[in-house]
Amino acid sequence: MHMRQWLFAVSFLVSGACFAGTACPNFFVSGSNPSIDASLTPRTTEVCHTEYVLLASGVTKDPVYSAQHLTAAQVAGADSISRTGSFHQETGIPTADRSQDSDYTNSGYDRGHMTPAGDESTIDSEKESFSMANVVPQDHKLNTGEWAKIEAQVRNLATQLGEVYVVTGPAFDPDNIPTIGKDKVAVPEYTWKAVYEPGKGAAAYLCVNDDSITCDVVSLNDIKTLAGVDPFPALSSSMHSNPIGLPLP
Structure with a gap:
C-alpha cells in the first residue's frame, strides 16, 4: 500500500489543538513551540537541553516531540567529536513519568x-x-537503515542551507498501542521528522515502525492529523498543506 493510502486509512480526528508556553523558544520557528492535540497534554513536561528541547509524556513514556534548530556550525561540530553517550533516565521529569534503559532490554526494539x-x-x-x-521503541532495521539515512540527509540540508528547524516524534495507532518493559513504554506505529527550510517551506519524513522500510515525504497537515502534533504552527496554511520536496535517501 502506498504511504498516502495507509496514512488516510489510519488517520484520526484531531479533537483540538493546545498551545502552551516554552522556556526555550530558540529551538522553534518564530519562537512558537508545536501545538498538540488536547488528548496528548496530560502529564507532559518540557525539558530544555543545550541543543534540543523535548516534550516528555508520562502517559506513553515517550517524547511527544523533540525539536532542534540545526545549523551548519552545529553539524560541523558534530563531525569533529566521537559518540560517547550512554542512555540514562531523564531527571528533568517526574520519576513516575520516566522510562528506563532496562525497559528496552530483550524487548525486540532499539532505543531510537x-x-x-x-x-x-x-x-x-x-x-x-x-x-x-x-x-522511542524503534524497529532495529528501520533505526539503523532508512531512519539513519534520513538523519544524515537532514544534516546535509543544514550544511547546505546554513540552518533548518527540525521536530521529530512518534505517532500511535489509537486502537492498538503495545508497550514494553515494566514502565509500559508505548510502541509507536510510525516515527516522523518534520523539517522547515527557512524561506522555502516545510515537509516531513514519515516511516512505518517496522522492518518494511516504508518511508515517504508528507505534509505538515498529514503529521497533524496522524500524530496530533503541528510541528510548526507559525507557518502559513499553504506551507502546512503543500510539502516541499525533501529528498528521500
Whole structure:
C-alpha cells in the first residue's frame, strides 16, 4: 500500500489543538513551540537541553516531540567529536513519568533517538541526547537503515542551507498501542521528522515502525492529523498543506 493510502486509512480526528508556553523558544520557528492535540497534554513536561528541547509524556513514556534548530556550525561540530553517550533516565521529569534503559532490554526494539546523537556538536550535548525521554521503541532495521539515512540527509540540508528547524516524534495507532518493559513504554506505529527550510517551506519524513522500510515525504497537515502534533504552527496554511520536496535517501 502506498504511504498516502495507509496514512488516510489510519488517520484520526484531531479533537483540538493546545498551545502552551516554552522556556526555550530558540529551538522553534518564530519562537512558537508545536501545538498538540488536547488528548496528548496530560502529564507532559518540557525539558530544555543545550541543543534540543523535548516534550516528555508520562502517559506513553515517550517524547511527544523533540525539536532542534540545526545549523551548519552545529553539524560541523558534530563531525569533529566521537559518540560517547550512554542512555540514562531523564531527571528533568517526574520519576513516575520516566522510562528506563532496562525497559528496552530483550524487548525486540532499539532505543531510537528522536533528536540524533549525531547532530550534537559537543561531548556534553551529545551525552544529553541519550536521555531516555528522547527515545522511542524503534524497529532495529528501520533505526539503523532508512531512519539513519534520513538523519544524515537532514544534516546535509543544514550544511547546505546554513540552518533548518527540525521536530521529530512518534505517532500511535489509537486502537492498538503495545508497550514494553515494566514502565509500559508505548510502541509507536510510525516515527516522523518534520523539517522547515527557512524561506522555502516545510515537509516531513514519515516511516512505518517496522522492518518494511516504508518511508515517504508528507505534509505538515498529514503529521497533524496522524500524530496530533503541528510541528510548526507559525507557518502559513499553504506551507502546512503543500510539502516541499525533501529528498528521500
